Amino acid sequence: MNIDLNSLAEGAVAEKLDAEFQNVLKNMVDPNTDPTKARSITLTLTFKGNKNRELWECAVKAVSKLAPSKDVDSTFIVGRGENGAVIGRELSSxxxxxMYIDREGDVATDVGEKVTAEEEQPTSVAPTERAVVDFRKQKTN
Structure with missing residues (x-):
């Protein structure tokens, strides 16, 4: 006796197998999974008969074993605020x-807040003098 999985249970077995195969394919192309991990599909046919052994019920189960998603790491800056409460923010830079340039090309702080304007530096420049500088007379540390 040959069993045709395409016609078994009016095609429901083939549909279950195809659905699990689609899950495996999605998991294969997911960049958050390890491509070297094995994936599998298990098709289980469970038979249960009556007391006379004349009629048998067949339950079909299709299960896929997928690769788990990779862990995602992040770093947080933790400290205390002005009132002593513990605060924390994700470190983006x-x-x-x-500071760093974010994905949109804008300058952002270390926690990802966009910088709207540069800090103004005083532009007062001392007038240029035309004198000889004696470096021996300058203060040192």
Whole structure:
């Protein structure tokens, strides 16, 4: 006796197998999973007969085993606020206190807040004098 999975249970077995295969394919192309991990599909046919062994019920189960998603890491800056409460923010720049250029091309602080204007530096420049500078007379540390 040959069993045709396409016609078994009016095609429901083939549909279950196809649905699990689609899940495996989606998991294969997911960039958040490890491509070297194995995926599998298990098709289980469970038979249960009556007392006379004349009629048998067949339950079909299709289960896929997928690769788990990779862990995602993040770094947080933690400290205390002005009132002593603990506060924390995700570190976006990679280095505390360092500004960076975000995905939109804007300058942002280390926690991802966009910088709207540069800090103004005083532009008062001392007038240029035409004198000889004696470096020996300058203060040193």
């Amino acid at each position: 990679g280095v505390p206190g360092q």
